[in-house]
Amino acid sequence: MFLTVDASSIAVAPFERRADKQIVRALAQHPVALIGDAVQRMGMLSAAIRPRTSLGPIAGSILPILVREGDNLAIHRALDEAQEGDVLVVNAQGYTDRAVFGGLLGAGCVARGIAGVVIDGALRDVEEFEELGLPVYARAVSPAGPYKHGPGSVGMPVACGNVVCNPGDVIVGDADGLIVLPVDAIAELLPRVEQQAAYEIDLKAGLVNGASR
Template identity: 45%
Template structure:
């Protein structure tokens, strides 16, 4: 199975099933969430580490993105300055970027939603960033208490973000699919026991 197939399989699964398949590990801090409802993304991590409130590294990273990449930014959890907005997101979308995950703040939420560009962040603020550095590109980073290495698979949906180590991705996809199918079976059994407007006595 090639890498694109693994990412596709994971992209079709809910993040809770993927998290369960990893024994509830590699689930990003719940404070990092979609900035607009219904956003969903899946792709391989392109990592950036920046100083809090400074986005010089993001500007340097955007031209290096490949189709399907998710830009993952350790912004040191700083929320006093937004690291990205709709202009940077637009440039990334042109590169084929699948979305952003930032342990930091963002802005231009309505514009991002209208673009349909998935962004998961710790906070929002109208305050713009500095652009002085320092930064690191393409190294392991930490976001929401989870280590992300370049090439790991990132999946985000309304429940949050999970990180799948690349070498485990195929096995996690298989386990998560089994979890999804088991839950679907349980759900069907419950629905069969429900009368309209009532729980059927057991």
């Protein structure tokens, strides 16, 4: 951690089970709405968790984090476990009156190659994320800063936006919102998503051709 504080209150479960990055990149070429249609519209996070930057879509393996309301010690600890391409998914208890993520943590994420951050709670320093090039999603924005006492956990399943997020699951986000996909299913899922995309292309072409007659 880049903070010299006691993090013994944070439970850590290291894991190495991450999704194939090539498949993740292929999934990220498609809109979240289309992916959702291919999986019977399941796994999409609450619409209350919105993109807070104008940056492009995010996609990566989930590193789940649990924090106490208004406390971000576990997020700091998580940076020691994060790998390039991970997405930090934080259950912040849906608390919106105190931010648990800001510009300093954002800079730490960029230094470690984090692909994005999703918070079921609040963040601050939004303009800094634009400058850093770090896509962030959150339930709210608040200027109030966090505490750093814990407890919390890193690498254990959490709920975020009403969806269970397991370590290593894949999360994809765009301007519409976010979807979580089980890591064991993505290889089988990709052809279904591509099939759905081809179907919609044909359908739109038919509509356009029909309208031009």
